[in-house]
Amino acid sequence: MEAGGPSRTALAVAGLRAAHQIMDAPVIFADPVALPILGPGAEARIRADEARLRSPTVRFLRASVVARSRFAEDTLATAVADGVRQYVVLGAGLDTFAYRNPHPDLRVFEVDHPATQAWKRDTLAAAGILPPPSVAYAGVDFEHDTVAEGLARAGFDWNRPAFVAWLGVAIYLTRDAILDTLRAIAALPAGSGIVFDYSLPPDTLSEGQRAAFQAMADRAATEGEPWRSFFTPEAIATDLSAVGFGTVTDIGAAELNPRYFAGRADGLGLGGISRLAHAAVTGPSPIAPGL
Numbered sequence: 303m304e305a306g307g308p309s310r311t312a313l314a315v316a317g318l319r320a321a322h323q324i325m326d327a328p329v330i331f332a333d334p335v336a337l338p339i340l341g342p343g344a345e346a347r348i349r350a351d352e353a354r355l356r357s358p359t360v361r362f363l364r365a366s367v368v369a370r371s372r373f374a375e376d377t378l379a380t381a382v383a384d385g386v387r388q389y390v391v392l393g394a395g396l397d398t399f400a401y402r403n404p405h406p407d408l409r410v411f412e413v414d415h416p417a418t419q420a421w422k423r424d425t426l427a428a429a430g431i432l433p434p435p436s437v438a439y440a441g442v443d444f445e446h447d448t449v450a451e452g453l454a455r456a457g458f459d460w461n462r463p464a465f466v467a468w469l470g471v472a473i474y475l476t477r478d479a480i481l482d483t484l485r486a487i488a489a490l491p492a493g494s495g496i497v498f499d500y501s502l503p504p505d506t507l508s509e510g511q512r513a514a515f516q517a518m519a520d521r522a523a524t525e526g527e528p529w530r531s532f533f534t535p536e537a538i539a540t541d542l543s544a545v546g547f548g549t550v551t552d553i554g555a556a557e558l559n560p561r562y563f564a565g566r567a568d569g570l571g572l573g574g575i576s577r578l579a580h581a582a583v584t585g586p587s588p589i590a591p592g593l
């Protein structure tokens with residue numbers, strides 16, 4: 303987000319979710335809005351790009367993009383069954399959940415950099431996708447604004463529990479911005495939780511993983527969105543506990559590949575560069591949300 307315009311990586315990962323709908327079988331993350339949101343001709347553009355989309359690095363990335371959305375929405379469904387009625391999509395990009403929300407009483411809050419959010423709303427309008435009354439928008443730059451103020455302005459109720467997804471975003475932020483946002487979420491009432499992904503530090507990766515990491519990091523940097531923050535599972539668990547979360551479940555390729563990609567003929571699966579953390583608020587937080 304250095305250039306000041308909308309996120310180009312948001313468009314790239316939306317393209318991967320759309321490609322998953324038409325190139326991969328079986329689909330592990332079914333998203334009927336993934337293609338429509340990209341406008342007319344999206345399928346033809348994906349078909350024309352198939353050689354790149356079938357390369358090993360892009361397949362690893364596509365698997366991690368669809369697995370993180372699947373995991374987040376599965377975890378959201380459990381939270382809704384437990385009574386949560388607010389869903390926050392931090393750094394929403396072209397995430398389509400709000401436009402296919404199956405939960406009747408669930409309010410969805412899309413939070414994103416104002417430039418990306420304005421572009422998304424134009425993109426939705428151009429694709430003829432009408433935002434339902436259940437979605438609200440909050441423009442927030444995680445580096446300069448507080449998520450607490452942005453969400454409050456959009457009508458979010460900080461006194462009620464919420465489930466939060468923060469997918470494909472932490473890697474682009476400074477450590478301070480990540481911890482400030484996590485601290486705000488940890489101040490929500492018990493029953494709240496967050497799912498987010500993070501990348502492992504390159505020096506902890508194998509040679510093959512490091513090459514894929516470098517190819518993806520180089521591409522993001524040329525899009526004006528350099529990768530900034532990396533964590534080990536131990537370090538993120540320490541940080542999550544320090545900002546006030548009660549429990550943390552941390553999973554990677556070893557758990558996600560058998561869960562979502564077992565027995566496939568096409569071999570699609572995660573490469574082990576990124577991991578998912580699910581942190582839950584289990585009791586009253588000692589930390590105020592910073593309003």
Ligand SMILES: C[S@@+](CC[C@H](N)C(=O)[O-])C[C@H]1O[C@@H](n2cnc3c(N)ncnc32)[C@H](O)[C@@H]1O
Nearest residue numbers: 309311312393394395415418443444445469470
């Ligand atoms: C790779 S996209 C992921 C989008 C979406 N979560 C998904 O999975 O499709 C990165 C997202 O992070 C957002 N982002 C990056 N830096 C940000 C910042 N400083 N403040 C707010 N949003 C930011 C971008 O606007 C973009 O929507």
